[in-house]
Amino acid sequence: MSVTYLEAIREAQAKLLREDDRVFIYGQDIAGKFGGAFKATKGLAEQFPGRVLNTPISEDAMVGTAIGAAMEGMRPIVEMQFADFSSIALNQILNNAGTQFWRTQTPCPITVRLPSGGTKGSGPFHSQSMEGIYSHYPGLVVLTPATVEDAYTMLIDAVAIDDPVIYCEHKYLYYHLKADALPTEKLPIGKARVVRPGRDLSIVTNSAMVHEALAVAQQFSAEGIEIEVVDLRSVKPLDTDTVLASVARTGRLLCVGEAFPWGGVTAEVIARVASEGFHLLDAAPARINAKDTPIPYHPNLWSEHRPNAKTIAAKARQVLQE
Amino acid sequence: MAKSEMLQTAERGASISKKAPHEKYLEAFRIMLQTRIFEEKLASLYRGGLITGGVYLGKGQEAVSVACGIFLQKGDVFAPLIRDQAGRSAFGEPLIDVARTYLGSRSGPMRGRDGNIHRGCPKAGQLAMISHLGAMVSVVVGKLMAKRMKGEKGFIGLTTIGEGGMQTGATHEGMNIAAVEHVPLVMVATNNHYAYSTPNDRQFACADLVDRAKGYGYEGSSVDGTDLAQCLEVIGAAVKRARAGRPPQLVVTSTLRLAGHGEHDDASYVTEDIRREPFAKDALQRTEQFILEHELLDRAGLQQIRAEITAEVDEAVSTAQQEDAPVGSEEDWCAVSTRALADRPSLAE
Ligand SMILES: Cc1ncc(C[n+]2csc(CCOP(=O)(O)OP(=O)(O)O)c2C)c(N)n1
Ligand SMILES: [Mg+2]
Numbered sequence: 001m002s003v004t005y006l007e008a009i010r011e012a013q014a015k016l017l018r019e020d021d022r023v024f025i026y027g028q029d030i031a032g033k034f035g036g037a038f039k040a041t042k043g044l045a046e047q048f049p050g051r052v053l054n055t056p057i058s059e060d061a062m063v064g065t066a067i068g069a070a071m072e073g074m075r076p077i078v079e080m081q082f083a084d085f086s087s088i089a090l091n092q093i094l095n096n097a098g099t100q101f102w103r104t105q106t107p108c109p110i111t112v113r114l115p116s117g118g119t120k121g122s123g124p125f126h127s128q129s130m131e132g133i134y135s136h137y138p139g140l141v142v143l144t145p146a147t148v149e150d151a152y153t154m155l156i157d158a159v160a161i162d163d164p165v166i167y168c169e170h171k172y173l174y175y176h177l178k179a180d181a182l183p184t185e186k187l188p189i190g191k192a193r194v195v196r197p198g199r200d201l202s203i204v205t206n207s208a209m210v211h212e213a214l215a216v217a218q219q220f221s222a223e224g225i226e227i228e229v230v231d232l233r234s235v236k237p238l239d240t241d242t243v244l245a246s247v248a249r250t251g252r253l254l255c256v257g258e259a260f261p262w263g264g265v266t267a268e269v270i271a272r273v274a275s276e277g278f279h280l281l282d283a284a285p286a287r288i289n290a291k292d293t294p295i296p297y298h299p300n301l302w303s304e305h306r307p308n309a310k311t312i313a314a315k316a317r318q319v320l321q322e
Numbered sequence: 323m324a325k326s327e328m329l330q331t332a333e334r335g336a337s338i339s340k341k342a343p344h345e346k347y348l349e350a351f352r353i354m355l356q357t358r359i360f361e362e363k364l365a366s367l368y369r370g371g372l373i374t375g376g377v378y379l380g381k382g383q384e385a386v387s388v389a390c391g392i393f394l395q396k397g398d399v400f401a402p403l404i405r406d407q408a409g410r411s412a413f414g415e416p417l418i419d420v421a422r423t424y425l426g427s428r429s430g431p432m433r434g435r436d437g438n439i440h441r442g443c444p445k446a447g448q449l450a451m452i453s454h455l456g457a458m459v460s461v462v463v464g465k466l467m468a469k470r471m472k473g474e475k476g477f478i479g480l481t482t483i484g485e486g487g488m489q490t491g492a493t494h495e496g497m498n499i500a501a502v503e504h505v506p507l508v509m510v511a512t513n514n515h516y517a518y519s520t521p522n523d524r525q526f527a528c529a530d531l532v533d534r535a536k537g538y539g540y541e542g543s544s545v546d547g548t549d550l551a552q553c554l555e556v557i558g559a560a561v562k563r564a565r566a567g568r569p570p571q572l573v574v575t576s577t578l579r580l581a582g583h584g585e586h587d588d589a590s591y592v593t594e595d596i597r598r599e600p601f602a603k604d605a606l607q608r609t610e611q612f613i614l615e616h617e618l619l620d621r622a623g624l625q626q627i628r629a630e631i632t633a634e635v636d637e638a639v640s641t642a643q644q645e646d647a648p649v650g651s652e653e654d655w656c657a658v659s660t661r662a663l664a665d666r667p668s669l670a671e
Contacts, residue, residue: 024471056495056499058460059495060491060492061492062460063460064464064496065467067460067461068461068466068467068468070468071444071465072468073472074468074472091454095452095453096454096461101659103432103450104443163658189663190662237665237666240666244668272668
């Protein structure tokens with residue numbers, strides 16, 4: 001038996017619905033036999049009547065409703081059809097959910113699932129990686145699971161957390177990643193994972209880019225260069241200590257992100273390492289992100305827009321040669 | 323003096339020969355008067371530089387607002403906006419919480435983290451508004467859905483909005499989702515003919531905002547917001563219908579904002595013509611007149627109530643003024659409730 005990243009997300013939600021009466025799922029086209037644009041809730045509405053609810057196309061109100069329900073003691077999961085449409089709900093997420101506990105001491109435990117990241121042909125409005133925007137604002141926990149195991153355990157943890165959680169699930173990983181079984185162990189939220197040890201360069205990354213980085217590391221290994229790959233897992237809080245420990249081992253840092261280049265996760269990691277681990281660095285820290293244009297539709301353009309094994313490898317070589 | 327004592331005094335002391343038009347009329351009047359006196363105090367503190375941040379008053383809107391709060395019960399949800407001091411008091415917000423928030427006491431419900439009109443007490447059913455107009459509508463919907471899921475019965479939610487706030491996307495989405503979810507929501511929209519400086523012809527182009535009720539699947543009603551008896555009647559009936567499981571209710575009231583948008587604003591853009599409109603009457607004055615004409619209280623009775631309220635307001639303000647302000651070095655600067663998940667540069671910090 002094997003389980004995909006997408007199935008892990010569905011199984012996590014099934015478990016949550018089964019074990020916790022407070023959980024309900026709220027989103028577009030998620031109920032009935034249909035089960036969502038990506039089938040992340042397939043079968044759940046039938047199995048849990050009244051707890052997997054279709055909404056109108058109203059991202060602001062979907063999140064606002066979830067906030068109200070959460071403040072009243074429920075544990076709503078909001079499915080955005082695509083991460084990109086969560087821009088409509090930015091106000092509710094940033095200004096209402098993100099400020100609620102600070103202002104009123106009332107916890108606001110919503111989980112917003114964002115089908116994120118690029119796939120071929122998806123274009124400017126169905127491909128975005130928005131973790132940077134959400135991390136910028138206070139009051140939110142922002143997760144970017146990169147493995148089947150993390151997709152499962154981090155979603156279960158997300159719902160248990162008393163704060164609003166932005167759960168960025170990568171659409172490319174939905175079908176491409178498979179594990180043998182659902183995990184029985186987990187790393188806590190807020191901990192990064194060294195997914196491949198190395199001594200020559202640290203690549204710090206998250207979400208689907210973890211797998212690009214691993215491919216590059218594999219390639220360099222044949223030349224005797226050992227790249228350490230750190231999967232951040234949780235973007236906020238960001239596990240600065242694990243990153244610094246990695247840089248302490250390798251002396252070199254390359255940050256890789258699928259999001260746009262201005263600011264964001266890679267810039268934050270570099271800022272922290274530069275200000276707190278400057279003495280650990282043997283070369284200037286580097287980063288590589290998507291290009292500063294909207295995300296292109298055509299596969300030929302798209303594959304050049306985002307970082308890929310080729311461009312990451314080239315950047316890695318630069319940092320190693322410095 | 324407590325509210326109930328006051329009313330007893332009123333009933334005993336004054337020559338009550340006629341019946342009030344609504345059983346809550348005098349109770350509502352007292353809250354309106356308290357609001358006016360309190361807000362006049364706030365305005366003078368503001369002018370004296372004693373209040374940090376903006377002061378937004380409900381002057382002219384007290385009848386509507388008190389009617390929004392006065393029919394709510396424990397277990398209900400109230401999402402007030404900037405002109406709802408009367409409604410907040412009617413729903414049970416202690417005056418001292420208001421004074422503490424405006425005067426920056428660390429003992430206030432927001433402890434200096436948010437101010438003035440943004441205060442609330444979600445545990446008591448009173449949400450703390452965010453500025454973004456319309457954002458609270460769907461939050462009320464979520465509260466009501468959750469109550470239904472938990473098996474609670476008999477509750478309703480009430481939220482207010484202005485004719486300007488009616489035009490945001492969030493209001494539209496929130497109103498629609500309330501009807502889709504069949505929650506017992508009452509939405510009281512006050513057309514006070516200005517949104518900050520903008521008159522209605524630059525806000526909407528429909529004949530009457532209440533016509534939107536049909537479009538949303540709501541039941542709609544209209545009321546003269548300067549007439550307390552009518553406000554109690556119409557908003558009370560809408561609350562009753564919502565409690566009885568009818569579709570969401572839209573009540574559109576008509577008033578004129580009798581102050582600036584905030585106390586920083588002289589409202590010089592309000593035209594002379596509009597000041598002569600029937601909706602420009604002062605609801606509080608009308609109520610006092612009615613009380614005298616119908617001999618619900620005599621002048622001495624009114625004067626006594628005014629004196630009691632003034633003493634209450636002064637006490638709340640002076641208590642709050644003597645309390646400590648929040649201190650930055652004692653603030654914990656942690657925006658998440660799960661402290662282990664607070665982001666920090668490194669463990670060394
Ligand atoms: C979404 C949004 N845009 C702008 C503002 C700034 N603002 C605060 S109150 C106000 C006018 C509101 O007018 P209306 O809704 O008619 O209410 P009123 O002040 O007349 O009671 C504006 C523009 C805001 N709070 N929210
Ligand atoms: Mg207005």
